[in-house]
Amino acid sequence: MGYTTKQGENIINLLKSTGGEHLTADEISLMLSERGCAVGKSTVYRRLEKLVENGSVRRFIIDEGKRACYQYVGESCKNHYHLRCDKCGKLLHVDCDYLDKVADHILEHHGFVMNGEKTVIYGTCPECREKEGNDE
Amino acid sequence: MGYTTKQGENIINLLKSTGGEHLTADEISLMLSERGCAVGKSTVYRRLEKLVENGSVRRFIIDEGKRACYQYVGESCKNHYHLRCDKCGKLLHVDCDYLDKVADHILEHHGFVMNGEKTVIYGTCPECREKEGNDE
DNA sequence: TTGCGTGCAAAGGTTTTGCATGGCA
DNA sequence: TGCCATGCAAAACCTTTGCACGCAA
Numbered sequence: 591m592g593y594t595t596k597q598g599e600n601i602i603n604l605l606k607s608t609g610g611e612h613l614t615a616d617e618i619s620l621m622l623s624e625r626g627c628a629v630g631k632s633t634v635y636r637r638l639e640k641l642v643e644n645g646s647v648r649r650f651i652i653d654e655g656k657r658a659c660y661q662y663v664g665e666s667c668k669n670h671y672h673l674r675c676d677k678c679g680k681l682l683h684v685d686c687d688y689l690d691k692v693a694d695h696i697l698e699h700h701g702f703v704m705n706g707e708k709t710v711i712y713g714t715c716p717e718c719r720e721k722e723g724n725d726e
Numbered sequence: 727m728g729y730t731t732k733q734g735e736n737i738i739n740l741l742k743s744t745g746g747e748h749l750t751a752d753e754i755s756l757m758l759s760e761r762g763c764a765v766g767k768s769t770v771y772r773r774l775e776k777l778v779e780n781g782s783v784r785r786f787i788i789d790e791g792k793r794a795c796y797q798y799v800g801e802s803c804k805n806h807y808h809l810r811c812d813k814c815g816k817l818l819h820v821d822c823d824y825l826d827k828v829a830d831h832i833l834e835h836h837g838f839v840m841n842g843e844k845t846v847i848y849g850t851c852p853e854c855r856e857k858e859g860n861d862e
Numbered sequence: 863t864t865g866c867g868t869g870c871a872a873a874g875g876t877t878t879t880g881c882a883t884g885g886c887a
Numbered sequence: 888t889g890c891c892a893t894g895c896a897a898a899a900c901c902t903t904t905g906c907a908c909g910c911a912a
Binding site: 863864865866867868869870871872873874875876877878879880881882883884885886887 | 888889890891892893894895896897898899900901902903904905906907908909910911912
């Protein structure tokens with residue numbers, strides 16, 4: 591599946607140590623430099639791509655599509671759904687039988703096999719709703 | 727609110743005539759050229775920005791954030807959902823009351839306001855499933 | 863006439879790619 | 888040893904911006 595390298599370890603360790611924070615490729619590159627274990631930016635991109643592929647990191651689009659950010663998810667994160675808050679960027683993980691039924695519906699009525707691991711539902715989380723006085 | 731110009735009319739007419747298709751700025755520019763009413767690309771962008779602002783056009787991020795696409799918002803297509811095929815990249819738009827109920831569920835049970843316009847469901851489309859013999 | 867709209871080219875920023883070198887297995 | 892991974896720089900990519908000219912009101 592690929593070699594284990596110092597740079598690869600540095601990247602995944604950084605993502606883990608930030609506790610699921612969402613970071614852009616540039617921020618990751620910068621933080622690695624600050625920690626004294628700089629990694630070439632192309633390597634950061636290439637590595638992140640692989641991590642996204644194998645599911646241990648998730649990729650999001652921010653700034654209206656201007657750039658991507660990455661978030662550590664972990665391997666234990668297989669059978670549940672993800673809700674991501676547009677406002678604070680937080681990623682919520684929910685186990686929910688109802689959402690399993692959604693996948694069934696989509697298959698039956700639209701012939702489409704839903705990939706629950708890749709799909710992310712966007713919106714506003716409870717905390718941010720409260721902060722904003724539910725004015726959406 | 728702004729001047730009425732030939733170019734502006736061309737753009738909005740194109741978007742209307744494609745029946746709510748999702749088009750990238752580049753595709754719009756190209757199609758206008760083919761129709762013999764070419765518009766400078768920066769004008770396309772500037773015009774689309776205004777149309778998005780006043781709500782007559784909607785902007786989506788596709789290709790994992792690589793670019794944006796635009797869609798005319800008529801009466802008929804105000805509330806629909808996006809299914810994107812991982813295999814062929816096609817974007818399906820479905821009108822579906824059931825998915826409205828999903829948003830209700832997510833709000834009631836998880837306190838999360840779903841943004842149906844931004845959320846994209848990933849998976850495999852009917853055509854690609856058939857091609858691959860349902861071997862997922 | 864006024865000043866917004868346009869178009870071209872150049873700049874801007876993020877992400878990808880080519881290629882020689884380095885390091886894992 | 889064989890090959891993947893790395894890093895640098897350059898390229899590619901979409902989008903925005905500067906500026907002079909054109910056109911709507």
